[in-house]
Amino acid sequence: MTNRLALIDMGTNTFHLLITEVDEQGQLHELYKTKVPVRLGQGGISNGAIAPEASERALRTLRDFRTTIDSYGAQTVRALATSMVRNASNGDSFVKDIFKQTDIRVEVIDGAREAEFIYYGVRAAGVLDENTALITDIGGGSIEFILCNQQEIFWKQSFELGAQRLMDKFFTQDPITAESIAAEKAYLEERLQPLTAAVAKYKPTILVGSSGTFDTLCDIDGLRKGDTSRTQTQPVASTLAVEDFYTVHQELLRKNHNERLAIPGMLEMRVDMIVLASIAVDFVLEKYKLQEIRVSAYALKEGVLHQMLAQR
Structure with a gap:
């Protein structure tokens, strides 16, 4: 049946x-x-x-x-x-x-449940191993951070700091100004203190980006290198070299709305929010000295699905 x-x-x-x-x-x-x-x-x-x-x-x-x-x-x-x-x-x-x-x-x-479902989704994508990872899921309203490996969650928290909220607060000019970038980072520094304490305790080495923004960053990076494979089928698990992320990041900061929209791989629905999200990714990489970025196309809904199946 x-x-x-x-x-x-x-x-x-x-x-x-x-x-x-x-x-x-x-x-x-x-x-x-x-x-x-x-x-x-x-x-x-x-x-x-x-x-x-x-x-x-x-x-x-x-x-x-x-x-x-x-x-x-x-x-x-x-x-x-x-x-x-x-x-x-x-x-x-x-x-x-x-x-x-x-x-x-x-x-x-609630945010804790959301973080848990994201973890199960990311785990189902096969991007986790025995190393401690920091999963980051940047939504429009909140960002979930989960410190974990493939076996378990060590710590998780949802912060109401999503890209739409950051945009309303810091995206006053386009292209974004150096002052706004610095202000967003200072704000994250202050608001993410619980994460900073948890990172000091659990010492993750890998950033795992969940879906959304990270899928788009990978799409842009792939097309920039002439790799069109992602346009046919989106892989469940990907890697994004830190230096490749920074190449895309600098481009996003430099360009205005229409110029960003013209970037191959950009989605119209992310064209503005991705600027604020990318600054958050830069902050996390730099602040927590993470050496590697992996990307899971699976997130919340796949996590819910795998939990439902597990309960059967």
Whole structure:
């Protein structure tokens, strides 16, 4: 008896839908996957409420997702909402509206649970080994940091410092100014003190970037070198040399919106936020002296899926 599962990850910037089939052997077969730049945090994240336009975009996207889910006959639907919804003053009424219009029940998860699911997703991608790694997942609303290896999590925390929040705070001119870059780094230095203490204790050597920003950095790096393989199929696990990251990073800082948009491999939905996210990656690499970057295309939704299967 095969079972079809639909997973929705309602991020602050992007909504993801993944539909998979589980066969009798418990093997997964991906049937459908999409991501939509809903920008749920736009126009509201800094005052703690979901803006009406953002809410309308979200509901429209979820109605479309519902149609797709029904067309695939998925029996189980799990929808998870993260930073934007859990912090929004109107988050509860938003979740009720979704149920009313789409019959989708949304689970609003806290930062610790989000970090845990990301860990299971990254672990399923096969990028972890016995070395201590620092997983970094840069969302629009929050950033999750997980110190771990393939066996276990040593420490995890979610910080409400996502790229949309950083953008609202520091992206005052385009290209970004040296003052804004310094201000973002000083802000991260201050806000990430718990991470700094944990890094001193567990001493990670590898940065593992989870999905999103990191996928795009790898795409840009690959195309810059004339490697088009990622445009056909996105690998589940990748590596990004630290010096290659810095080549892309400098380019992002130097260019304005339209120039960044013209970079091969750039996604329109990331074109501005990636600047702030890239500064955060630079901060983490430099501050914690990490020598290697690995990238997992799997993140939250794959983690939820693997946990569901494990419980079966």
